[in-house]
Amino acid sequence: MKQPLNQPFAVKDLFLPGLTAAWPICLGYIPIGLAFGVLAQKAGLGVVEIAMMSIFVFAGSSQFIAVSMLAAGANVVSIILTTFMVNLRHLLMSSSLAVFLHGARPAKLSLYAYGVTDESFVVNYSRFKQGDWSLNKALVVNHTANTTWILSTVAGGISGRFIPEHALGIDYALIAMFIGLLVFQCKGKKYIVTAAIAGVSAVIISLFIPGNAYIILASIIAATLGVVFKRQFR
Amino acid sequence: MLLMAGMALVTFIPRWLPLFSLTRFKLPDMMVAWLDLIPAAILSALLLPELLTMGEPRHLDLFQPKLLAAIPTFFFALKIRSFGGAVIFGMLVYWLIGKIPLIMG
Numbered sequence: 001m002k003q004p005l006n007q008p009f010a011v012k013d014l015f016l017p018g019l020t021a022a023w024p025i026c027l028g029y030i031p032i033g034l035a036f037g038v039l040a041q042k043a044g045l046g047v048v049e050i051a052m053m054s055i056f057v058f059a060g061s062s063q064f065i066a067v068s069m070l071a072a073g074a075n076v077v078s079i080i081l082t083t084f085m086v087n088l089r090h091l092l093m094s095s096s097l098a099v100f101l102h103g104a105r106p107a108k109l110s111l112y113a114y115g116v117t118d119e120s121f122v123v124n125y126s127r128f129k130q131g132d133w134s135l136n137k138a139l140v141v142n143h144t145a146n147t148t149w150i151l152s153t154v155a156g157g158i159s160g161r162f163i164p165e166h167a168l169g170i171d172y173a174l175i176a177m178f179i180g181l182l183v184f185q186c187k188g189k190k191y192i193v194t195a196a197i198a199g200v201s202a203v204i205i206s207l208f209i210p211g212n213a214y215i216i217l218a219s220i221i222a223a224t225l226g227v228v229f230k231r232q233f234r
Numbered sequence: 235m236l237l238m239a240g241m242a243l244v245t246f247i248p249r250w251l252p253l254f255s256l257t258r259f260k261l262p263d264m265m266v267a268w269l270d271l272i273p274a275a276i277l278s279a280l281l282l283p284e285l286l287t288m289g290e291p292r293h294l295d296l297f298q299p300k301l302l303a304a305i306p307t308f309f310f311a312l313k314i315r316s317f318g319g320a321v322i323f324g325m326l327v328y329w330l331i332g333k334i335p336l337i338m339g
Contacts, residue, residue: 061280091248098261170325206287223269
């Protein structure tokens with residue numbers, strides 16, 4: 001059972017770096033979680049249902065979409081399918097993370113997979129790339145963010161009936177977070193060019209194809225062109 | 235209940251499958267370069283249609299408060315480099331814009 005390579009359990013080595021990296025995510029999750037809780041309450045979900053959705057699903061944007069679809073009276077199958085489409089992007093994110101996690105234990109990887117979100121991905125991926133990161137630290141980040149998310153969505157669900165709709169710009173929380181995340185991702189010409197191609201093609205595709213397929217289509221087109229562009233011009 | 239279970243499953247599988255399988259063998263360099271560009275691409279693909287299109291079926295709409303609020307939020311994120319801060323700032327700007335009936339039309 002003992003793994004000689006593992007450092008002895010230490011708050012300083014593990015939790016401090018993890019929490020330091022996680023706090024910006026938490027700061028972002030609190031308003032978004034509250035916003036989700038409020039919207040879910042308006043859509044008719046109880047506090048227990050909100051908590052369960054945050055624990056079992058833990059995917060901010062698809063939770064928002066699911067709630068708005070529920071409010072619009074969509075059926076279960078179409079909500080699940082939409083969730084799948086929206087979350088397919090994590091397939092690409094997990095693939096990027098896999099590069100740094102060779103030989104990790106399957107159980108730990110599965111636990112880590114549970115916490116892969118847009119936000120934790122951006123934070124953990126950039127730390128793994130810097131080289132000063134470990135799976136354990138990444139797990140601390142994921143679960144700190146996860147706990148914050150669950151608590152804030154529940155808090156939103158409880159206080160939802162006291163908060164009027166559209167108060168304090170809560171319906172803008174998710175968009176603002178995406179803007180922040182995108183700015184942090186664009187740390188070089190190739191990222192900016194790729195993001196520009198993805199954005200423009202997503203808009204064009206979204207005008208012609210209904211549903212959310214444009215997210216994946218545009219991302220694949222842009223990243224492929226980005227790789228080609230990089231090879232051509234270097 | 236069925237909804238929760240279904241959503242949980244289709245959320246977990248795309249996150250888990252690559253981590254589980256791709257850590258077993260080495261990816262070709264070109265694939266790694268491709269995957270490196272994916273996050274920026276996805277975020278932009280999520281964001282721009284949200285800001286530039288409206289309605290169902292979607293159509294272009296360049297004069298909406300969402301886009302207007304995105305501009306200061308973008309510069310805030312660029313300068314302050316904290317996405318928690320960007321969220322709070324963006325919400326505030328969007329809320330203030332909603333308070334101006336002239337812009338809302």
